[in-house]
Amino acid sequence: MPLIYAFVARGTTVLAEYTPYSGNFNTVAIECLQKLANPEPKFTIACDRHTFNFLVANGFTYLVVADEAYGRQIPFAFLERVRDEFEEKYAEKARTAAALSMDRTFGPRLKSHMEYCMDHPEEISKIAAVQKKVNEVKDVMVENIEKVLERGEKIELLVDKTDDLRNQAEQFQKKGRQLRNKMWWQNCRMKLIVLFAILLLAVVIFLLVCFTGGKNCTK
Template identity: 60%
Template sequence: MGQQTLIYSFVARGTVLLAEYTEFKGNFTGIAAQCLEKLPASNNKFTYNCDGHTFNYLVENGFTYCVVAVESAGRQIPIAFLERVKEDFNKRYSGGKAATAVAKSLNGEFGSKLKGHMQYCVDHPEEISKLAKVKAQVSEVKGVMMENIEKVLDRGDKIELLVEKTENLRSQAQDFRQQGTKMRRKMWIQNMKIKLIVLGIIIALILIIVLSICHGFNC
């Protein structure tokens, strides 16, 4: 990988590893496994610091998603990576397909997906940061609206007002999702423009070299 930010990741069911990926060697794999055995079974996110690295875990519905990162990477990128891996894993192996019995074959199949998610998060820190801010705004709006709803219920206001506030919350959440989609599309277009420019430069250089060697088009 281009830079050593996210160095090791795995998906586990209970304490059994289903898929893992790393390009580096070190004792972080053993430490990550030890922390896995001590994690609470409840759905939550956990982060441990050790030897200049963070061990980040996301536990949900019996599955544990882990990534080991350098401490300087902070917590935003590792947590965003875990969310991406969880969504991808659930889409591919929903309905009990990710059973322990298929762990060996799953490791080869999903291990490459872990590599891809790691590379994406390392290469797009700005997009990850913006999406995290959008999610934080959505959570903040939900929190404010839930607080307002509780106040409405405490005052015994009409149910029509409650419905209106709920619809406003849904509309705002939809707007934030659309912003995230537009942001990802914009980043993709920018990347394609850069690739096309680089390709044009390469083609131009090749033509210049050929014309220099052949003294024109009379090869």
Template identity: 35%
Template sequence: MAIIYALVARGSVILAEFSATPTNASSISRQILDKIPGNDDSHVSYSQDRYIFHVKRTDGLTVLCMADDTAGRRIPFAFLEDIHQRFVRTYGRAVHSANAYGMNDGFSRVLSQQMEYYSNDPNADRINRLKGEMSQVRNVMIENIDKVLERGDRLELLVDKTTNMQGNTMRFRKQARRFRNTGNADNPPPSDCLPGFGFCLSWSDITYLPIMTTAICLGLVIGADDLDYICSCLSSEAMALIGHCLRI
């Protein structure tokens, strides 16, 4: 199992934790919590033998996990981001005044489930790989634009980008038409309403819509298999929404 231990804390007060195997991770984590400087947001990692402690602090709330050193950084930090969002969404302002282990009974199960998911489910890395590729493309494009402006051949860059964008848009239109006609019965029921549009989006939509729209806007070419996979995860409402934006 790639991720072995995880906790959520406010300062040095642990609110919830879970360990997949008996370790001394809890005592080491307490030392780390005491030594994290200040209250500034941070993303840091600490090594201990063949394990790495990854730490994400946001708005005074710290999520920490211990992972095998072969797990890299992408999956552990994706796990930490997921846990942070779930914890804040579940407990809201209560996190600012809760006692030590005040959320442990309810949230340790979530930690266990998500540790299992991010350690063993290949789709967890697939999602984050796609997000990572788009982030890299965005950074590269910003750098390239600066260089192109210096050279004076901006037109060539814009033409290349437009070509990629058109190709992505056409591929997505075909997928959207197919889903509009057949629907997507495999998606879970909607769980989040989108104000002003009169329908709801599922959690899968919330995960994959930014990936698809960012890819189209950036002109990022997505492989056929990945495109099919993303579209299969979107509800018919989400496909219709983007299809309407593309005027198909």
């Protein structure tokens, strides 16, 4: 019995389930579900030669219990098939559905996907392998795009810094010209003051020489 039990849950509320076997698999699976805290998107719990395979996406949890010898590829391929159909056709209704209220509508779909995966293991394995490669390529592309965007941000930052430096240089040149003009006027004013002082001193000396002691240089 490769695939044994499957359910779809919203939070800790199981909406639909299916199993062709008897046993306490559903009890153990629900206990695992209730203990989950911030689960990874995909993870597996091994227990008593069985694997409890979980797929978490968009607020829903998909589970399939499988024989441990069956590996993880086909169980997760099954979960991805279930997720794709459930999100496309049942997700809106499922957001407010009560516990096990979707057994009648989606339980048969769990059965159909389970039987197909068990009847076509080679096909499912090939599809899973191709999907894995597609996901790897997608991850590489996303990483490259992020690097390009990051590089673009760095270039934009460099351009902004260059603009800032150019503006600072222009302001420095403007202040330099203003300072040169100010120094030139101060220099001119100082020269005029010195020249005026020399002329004034010359006039004073002339007056002292010409008009002291009864002298009059103008006669």
